[in-house]
Amino acid sequence: MTPVIIGMDPHKRSATIEIIDEHEHVLHTGRFGTDQNGYHRMLATGRRHTQRLWAVQGIGRHLAQRLVADGETVVDVPAKLSARVRVFATGQGRKTDPVDAHSVAVVALRTKGLRLVQVDDATAALRLLVDHRDELGHARTQVVNRLHRLLLELLAGGAKKFLSATQARALLASVRPRDVVGRTRRRLAADLITELDRIDKRIKTANTELGELVASTGSTLLELFGIGPSSAARLLGDIGDVAEQPGRRQGTVRVLERHRTVGGVVW
Missing domain, CATH: 1.10.287 (Helix Hairpins)
Structure with a gap:
């Protein structure tokens, strides 16, 4: 199965994800709560794809740690890189949750050497x-x-x-x-x-x-x-x-x- 990237724009009480394939085609977009039920729905959505990689910015560390604890592979996307992609994609720097999730996913797809998120030590x-x-x-x-x-x-x-x-x-x-x-x-x-x-x-x-x-x-x-x-x-x-x-x-x-x-x- 073709691997997918799951980009995330996290907030305290919600998270927006976008799933793209290796050609940047959008396969799914969704908004989920960060409570237990919302998190499990988001996790189930991502697990529909056997080969997957979650991409999260540093501000979403609380969600990244939950994903890693559940056996998911997660990379940390620097905010500056996703901001550049957002400007190139939209022509301006205006932030929206879906645009941010897409930018994070694209960075993870196109950038080598991103840091893997590890369980807290x-x-x-x-x-x-x-x-x-x-x-x-x-x-x-x-x-x-x-x-x-x-x-x-x-x-x-x-x-x-x-x-x-x-x-x-x-x-x-x-x-x-x-x-x-x-x-x-x-x-x-x-x-x-x-x-x-x-x-x-x-x-x-x-x-x-x-x-x-x-x-x-x-x-x-x-x-x-x-x-x-x-x-x-x-x-x-x-x-x-x-x-x-x-x-x-x-x-x-x-x-x-x-x-x-x-x-x-x-x-």
Whole structure:
């Protein structure tokens, strides 16, 4: 049977697919939900063709992982390549779900060396943990900013820019406002200090987990000056196996390779 390409334009709650043959003839187009029933209908539609290859852009990673787990072969289509095909096919860059699905399918048909999607491994855990660590950092910044505003009203000149929970607690202990507004500010500041202390502990735990997970990969990125657990995890999580990464990502790889050459670090 002639092999087919199943291009997909994924969204959070739906996905549009287009099935083309080796001559780019459209065999089927359909829109499916991403819930369990919709996904199984989409999978059944693709499995009508014995020889098939699914093509998904990075934004559809959640669907690509489900397909791979079900034994399907899936390639990752870079967004820039599908955008070029879309412009050539339509004469403009306007996006629609069927046009995007067609563009992804054509890229997969005509492009060699696209990366095969693999079942999530340790790099997926690294991405999850480093995203969690970044979110904790953002949350800490928001808490500190709110705390600074209150301390400025309670203390002459406020507090210094870089503030720990211990330092903030000592400053707050030095003021005893008598009016209701001042007491309210002090109580809210105390709540924020407690929250700041809790976030700092979670950040410390996240850094420890990231360091252990990076070490378990065999990477020695942490031995490079200026690279901490979050930076190392972000590099490993985003780049993954450098042997499988074509195109622009290899520019990043070459920069890091120069560091490796100088420092004798293997990552």
